[in-house]
Amino acid sequence: MLTLVVFVAGLTAVLAEGxxxxxxxxxxxxxxxxxxxxxxKRSTTAGYEGCALANYDDADNLDKWTCKSGRCFIRRDKNGLVYRGCADEENLPLGVNSYSGCQYVAGSQWYFCKGDLCNKGQIGDYGHCDYKPSYHSHSYNPCDGKCYGNPSGLFKDNYNPYGFIQCGCDYKYDAYSKTSKACICCKPLHVKCPKGTAFNDYAKVCDTASYTAPAPAYQAPAYHAPAYPSYQAPAYPSYQAPAYPSYH
Structure with a gap:
């Protein structure tokens, strides 16, 4: 019994540490x-390509750190680099709230999640600071060609000025080598700009200077049929027979 108590106490202490x-x-x-x-600049020292997690097996080669808060983050900085890590308070800069699922702070885009190894997705994937387009986006893919001519990997969304397209990681089959390879910048991810901003295609950022409030949606006037008074038949007095005097 004592052994069981010690085991439970030890397990509780371990779980408390995350x-x-x-x-x-x-x-x-x-x-x-x-x-x-x-x-x-072509980056040769920007971390590890496997951090993109385009290949399921890449997860085995990545560092995995215990996180006391149980909350993880994915962060995309202005310089184009993406970071994954633990969202313990001491790891976050001032002004960042790990309980807000998606936010922009000082030019960085943050996505937060809770759970074991939950920060495995891509910022821009559905549910990761993205929006689901209401149109068929497959007719033109700006990410084809691995972003040649646009190393930022960011493109304007011709259908939505209040969002942009970020080219993310995908996994493709190479017919020549008959192997699957991680193809960087080939998957269009649809991302919303913060409220009150729009995408500046020149600077490749969301800013207030590019924002124009959308025109209010046209509302057709509602037709109401005129109300006519209901016909009321005139009230006529009821006939009363004259009263004649009686003779005795």
Missing amino acids: YGSRCFDCNYAPSGYSYQSDYW
Whole structure:
């Protein structure tokens, strides 16, 4: 019995320290480029490509750190790099709230989740700071060609000025080598700009200067039939027979 009590107490202490709740800890450049001062440069030192988790087996090669809060994050910085890590309070800058699922702070886009290794997706995937387009987006894929000519990997959304398209990671089959390879920047992910901003295609950021409030939707006037008074027949007095005097 004493052994059981000691085991339960030890297990409780371990769980209190966050055991069993881990986060991936790594970084990578989705487009293969990072922003250096005032130009985009092919990144050779930006973390590990496997951090993109385009291949299921890549998860075995990534660092996984125990997280006391049980909350993980994915962060995309202005320089194009993406980070995964633990959202313990001491790991976050001021102004970042790990209980808000998606937010922009100081030019960085954050996605938060709760659970063991939950930070495995891509920012822009459905449910990860994204929106689901209401149109067929497969007619044109700006991410084809691995973002040549646009190393930021960000493109305007011609159907929605209040969002943009981010080119993320996908996994493709190479017929020549007959193997599957991680193809960086080939999957269009639809991302919303913060409220009150729009995408600036020149600067590749969401800003207030590009925002124009949408025109109110046209509301057709509702037709109401005129109300006519209901016909009331005139009230005529009821006939009363004259009263004649009686003779005795």
